Amino acid sequence: MKLFLDPFIFSGFISAFLASMCWMAAMTKFELSYAYPFMGLTFVLVFLFGVFFMGESLNIYKLLGLSFIVLGIILASKG
Structure with missing residues (x-):
């Protein structure tokens, strides 16, 4: 019960609930x-x-990967 009332875990439950409401x-x-x-x-x-x-690092490979993800989203939503 103590873990359930932990603010970080409780905020995770609330976030998951709100995400499911938005998805519906x-x-x-x-x-x-x-x-x-x-x-x-x-x-x-x-x-x-x-x-x-x-404070994670930002490099060209990560940006390139994100660019492919965004391009895929654009292409999939247009189709």
Whole structure:
């Protein structure tokens, strides 16, 4: 019970709940084939969070990889 009430773990549960609510809302507004590729944006958001808040390194290979992810999302959402 003590772990459940830990602020970091509790905020994780709240975040997961809010994410599922947003996903259900997106499913009522968009087709799955349009909405699902945007799940790939989590890689971009995690990378940016790591660089700006956690001090992770930024190099050309990571930027190139992120560029491919974003290009894939654009292509998948257009199709």
